[in-house]
Amino acid sequence: MTLRLKLFVLIAAVIIFAMSGVTAVALWREVVRGQELLAREGVAIASTAATAGAHWVRADGVDPGGEAALPAVLERVVASAPLDRAWIVDRRGKVLACVTRTEEPCPEGVPPSEFQVAEAPLQALGRLLRPEGIVASAPILRGGAVVGAVRVDFTHEEVIGNARNLAWGASIVAAFWIFVGQLLAAIFLRRVTQPLVRLSEAAESLVEERGVRLEEPEERELADLVRAFNDMSRRLDDRRAENQRLIAELEERVAQKTREVLRADRLATLGGIAAGFAHEIGNSLNVIRGYASVAARELPPEAEVKGDVEAIRREVTRAAGLIERFLVFARARTVHPIAQPVEPILREAVEVVGPAAAQARVERVVEIAPDLPDVVADGELLRQAFLNLCVNAVQAMQERGGGTLVARARREGEAVVVEVADSGPGLERDVSAHVFDPFFTTKANGTGLGLAIVRQAAEAHGGTVEVESAPGHGATFRIRLPAAPSEPAVALAGDAVRGAP
Numbered sequence: 001m002t003l004r005l006k007l008f009v010l011i012a013a014v015i016i017f018a019m020s021g022v023t024a025v026a027l028w029r030e031v032v033r034g035q036e037l038l039a040r041e042g043v044a045i046a047s048t049a050a051t052a053g054a055h056w057v058r059a060d061g062v063d064p065g066g067e068a069a070l071p072a073v074l075e076r077v078v079a080s081a082p083l084d085r086a087w088i089v090d091r092r093g094k095v096l097a098c099v100t101r102t103e104e105p106c107p108e109g110v111p112p113s114e115f116q117v118a119e120a121p122l123q124a125l126g127r128l129l130r131p132e133g134i135v136a137s138a139p140i141l142r143g144g145a146v147v148g149a150v151r152v153d154f155t156h157e158e159v160i161g162n163a164r165n166l167a168w169g170a171s172i173v174a175a176f177w178i179f180v181g182q183l184l185a186a187i188f189l190r191r192v193t194q195p196l197v198r199l200s201e202a203a204e205s206l207v208e209e210r211g212v213r214l215e216e217p218e219e220r221e222l223a224d225l226v227r228a229f230n231d232m233s234r235r236l237d238d239r240r241a242e243n244q245r246l247i248a249e250l251e252e253r254v255a256q257k258t259r260e261v262l263r264a265d266r267l268a269t270l271g272g273i274a275a276g277f278a279h280e281i282g283n284s285l286n287v288i289r290g291y292a293s294v295a296a297r298e299l300p301p302e303a304e305v306k307g308d309v310e311a312i313r314r315e316v317t318r319a320a321g322l323i324e325r326f327l328v329f330a331r332a333r334t335v336h337p338i339a340q341p342v343e344p345i346l347r348e349a350v351e352v353v354g355p356a357a358a359q360a361r362v363e364r365v366v367e368i369a370p371d372l373p374d375v376v377a378d379g380e381l382l383r384q385a386f387l388n389l390c391v392n393a394v395q396a397m398q399e400r401g402g403g404t405l406v407a408r409a410r411r412e413g414e415a416v417v418v419e420v421a422d423s424g425p426g427l428e429r430d431v432s433a434h435v436f437d438p439f440f441t442t443k444a445n446g447t448g449l450g451l452a453i454v455r456q457a458a459e460a461h462g463g464t465v466e467v468e469s470a471p472g473h474g475a476t477f478r479i480r481l482p483a484a485p486s487e488p489a490v491a492l493a494g495d496a497v498r499g500a501p
Contacts, residue, residue: 011181011182011185012178012181012182012185035134038134038136038154039134039136041081041136042081042134042135042136042137042152042154043136043137043138045077045080045081045083045136045152046077046136046137046138046149046150046151046152047138047150048077049073049074049076049077049086049088049138049150049152050138050139050140050141050149050150052073053070053073053088053140053148053150054140054141054142054147055069056069056070057070057088057090057096057140057142057147057148058142058147059090059091059142059145059147061090062096066096067097070088070096070097071097071098071099073088073097074086074087074088074097074098074099075099077099077150077152078099078101078152081152081154082154082155083101083152083153083154083155084100084101084102084104084153084154084155085098085099085100085101085102085104085106085151085152085153086098086099086100086150086151086152086153087099087100087106087150087151088140088148088149088150088151089108089148089149089151090147090148091146091147091148093108093109093110094108095107095108096148101155106151111135111137111151111153134153134154135151135152135153136151136152136154137149137150137151137152138150198214202214202229202233214226214229214230281323282320282323285316285319285320285323286320288312288316289313289316289317289320292309292312292313292316293313295309296309296310296313336378337376337377337378337461338376338377338378338379339374339375339376339484340374340375340377340379341372341374341375342372342374342375342377342382342409342416342418342481343368343372343409345379345382345383345386346366346368346386346407346409346418347366348383349383349386349387349389349390349407350364350366350386350390350405350407352387352390353387353390353391353394353405356391356394357394357405359398360394360395360397360398360402361401361402362393362394362397362398362402362403362404362405363402363403363404363405364404364405364407365404365405365406365407366406366407366408367406367407367408367409368408368409369408369409369410369411371411372409372410372411372416373411373416373483373484374483374484375416375461375481375482375483375484376461376482376484377461377481378460378461381457381460381461382457382461384453384457385453385454385457385458385479386407386418386420388450388451388453388454389420389451389454389477389479390405390407390420391450392450392451392477393405393420393421393422393424393475393477394422396422396424396425396475397422397423397424399424399425400423400424400425403422403423403424403474404422404423405420405421405422406419406420406421406422407419407420407421408421411483412480414482414483415463415480415481415482415483416480416481416482416483417478417479417480417481418478418479418481419476419477419478419479420476420477421474421475421476421477422474422475422476423474424474424475425471425472425474426469426470426471426472426473426474426475427467427469427471427475428471432467432469435451435467436451436452436454436455436465436467437452438452451477454477454479458479458480458481461481461482462481462482463479463480463481463482464479464480465477465478465479465480466478466480
């Protein structure tokens with residue numbers, strides 16, 4: 001059932017109920033008033049007959065000649081008023097004389113249809129459907145004593161005729177107003193529901209169309225609803241435009257990532273080929289270095305080419321070292337991380353650079369925070385990363401004639417932070433941004449792979465590495481590693497990482 005039909009039925013029910021109630025109250029009052037008037041009129045008619053009947057009725061019966069006189073009195077009574085019956089009874093209720101037009105016998109005793117005032121509208125309306133006569137009576141007095149009574153019964157049509165006419169008139173009036181009310185209700189409901197229908201159609205069209213706008217109706221409530229719909233349509237347009245923009249950006253990013261993946265695949269393939277070439281070139285360089293060493297050893301000291309052979313051996317050794325470091329960076333290696341303290345690994349790395357630090361007049365300081373948690377790591381990878389940082393720090397301070405190398409380990413939330421700080425010349429901002437890139441170096445003889453290996457080792461253990469530096473104020477390299485969980489450490493699944501041997 002639609003909303004329009006529901007509202008129409010509701011308004012119809014209200015109108016019908018109101019008109020029925022008004023009609024019922026009017027009929028009730030009319031029936032009560034008419035029946036009371038008839039009851040009084042009946043008492044007056046019966047009193048007139050009782051005066052005439054007092055000449056013939058006595059306490060123990062009827063005077064001689066009364067059998068003929070009493071029916072004549074009743075005939076006159078019935079002829080003078082719209083009565084169905086009239087009869088005379090004695091003190092015991094026995095019928096002494098009876099005149100009837102309906103051929104119904106006159107009842108003895110107390111009549112069953114003695115008039116009573118209706119107590120409710122439904123009772124009055126019920127008398128219209130099931131008519132009841134009005135029985136009125138008056139006592140017959142003789143010698144100051146009651147010797148009988150005269151009773152009259154009005155016709156049914158007389159009792160309910162006026163009320164029935166009123167009912168018909170009220171019904172016609174009620175039907176007219178019900179029709180007018182329903183017509184106005186239909187017009188009203190059309191004005192109310194038509195904007196709702198347009199709103200529903202517009203809501204369905206929002207899926208395919210854009211910029212759907214409705215005119216605001218005159219009714220304030222409906223205008224608020226249409227205004228809210230227009231606002232929603234505008235927001236949907238904005239969201240649709242935003243989504244299209246995001247989709248376009250996403251497609252562009254996907255295309256870019258696809259190009260990057262393809263480029264990475266090509267670079268990976270090229271890297272594998274380069275690693276194979278480097279390996280073969282390294283073997284050749286080792287052979288050349290071996291023959292150069294033999295030649296330098298067997299040549300006499302005064303030979304003119306001995307210096308050239310030494311230069312060949314030196315440069316070949318340098319090239320072989322460079323290729324070896326490249327292979328260390330490029331070679332994939334499966335590691336086996338276990339939960340272990342970081343302190344001994346860091347101390348070992350600082351200890352290893354001891355001779356170089358002494359030669360460069362660099363002081364070494366190790367600071368380990370108490371209650372430092374373990375880390376899940378490959379000790380060899382961490383040692384190589386810490387050693388590279390320490391070597392770089394010593395080399396940076398050697399150019400300035402010495403300094404202080406500080407290696408710290410502390411806890412930071414759920415992570416262990418290892419810092420290697422120096423008092424060297426520091427790094428420029430543009431250098432700090434690329435210091436971890438492979439083959440990026442500021443040293444004349446550097447390979448640019450040391451710090452790249454440090455970042456590789458940190459990321460292999462789920463950590464990060466960063467540098468904090470300012471020109472003239474040294475540099476601090478910070479490795480952040482996740483602390484080992486309280487339960488037994490589980491080996492990292494599928495850990496194939498790039499790292500140092």
